[in-house]
Amino acid sequence: MDIVGIYLREAMKEGCPICRILREYEESEIDTILYEHVNDPAVRTKFKESLGLCTYHAWKTLKKAYSNPLLGPLGVAIIYEHMLSTYIKTLESREKVKEGECFLCLLVEEKEKDTVEAIAERIEELLPVYESSEAILCKRHYEMIGSILREKNPQSAERLRKVQLEKLKKLREKMNSLIDKFDYRATERPTKEEVSSLPRVIEALKGLKNGATLRKKERKRRVRSVLLWR
Ligand SMILES: [Zn+2]
Numbered sequence: 001m002d003i004v005g006i007y008l009r010e011a012m013k014e015g016c017p018i019c020r021i022l023r024e025y026e027e028s029e030i031d032t033i034l035y036e037h038v039n040d041p042a043v044r045t046k047f048k049e050s051l052g053l054c055t056y057h058a059w060k061t062l063k064k065a066y067s068n069p070l071l072g073p074l075g076v077a078i079i080y081e082h083m084l085s086t087y088i089k090t091l092e093s094r095e096k097v098k099e100g101e102c103f104l105c106l107l108v109e110e111k112e113k114d115t116v117e118a119i120a121e122r123i124e125e126l127l128p129v130y131e132s133s134e135a136i137l138c139k140r141h142y143e144m145i146g147s148i149l150r151e152k153n154p155q156s157a158e159r160l161r162k163v164q165l166e167k168l169k170k171l172r173e174k175m176n177s178l179i180d181k182f183d184y185r186a187t188e189r190p191t192k193e194e195v196s197s198l199p200r201v202i203e204a205l206k207g208l209k210n211g212a213t214l215r216k217k218e219r220k221r222r223v224r225s226v227l228l229w230r
């Protein structure tokens, strides 16, 4: 297996491997900005294009800065003072406030596409690893990989579908025994695995919150409002 394959194999531990990779990537991108690029003009321009990122990433960036004693809120304060001044200037001059796409969302979306393609390319090697792991691709990422495979490698698409079904059914069993143990007649306490089945079911259906999933919703909303205003 090549180095990318090894990296992907490592990600197949629990939950959706792609969602987990994206979450880690998002965190490290925010760290890099806060550690190295607070005063970088190129990065500042990117912030300005969206008037300080999307709502999700703006709050995530602040939370990250507060949660790390080595960072603190100063860097974020410097960036957002600039964004506020930009906003004030547009109000003063009666210009329209430009609020383009958040560059972190775009970066995450790019990373998502690359990761999905990388897994689809190495599916033969990765499928046995996936099958024997606790990982479960979320619906979105299963469908993204599936649509590439159905075109290029229909046999693997079918094998992946079977493995996925198997995993989902096993998860449903855990969830059912969790529900049973809530019954007042139940004598046993739920196991750790059963307790964790609830967040795992939500992750399997909805994935983890990240720039790529949020951006998709935002885009749909935009299309809808355009249609409504017609
Ligand atoms: Zn996912």
Ligand SMILES: [Zn+2]
Residues within 6 Å of the ligand: 053, 054, 055, 056, 057, 102, 103, 104, 105, 106, 211
């Ligand atoms: Zn964003």
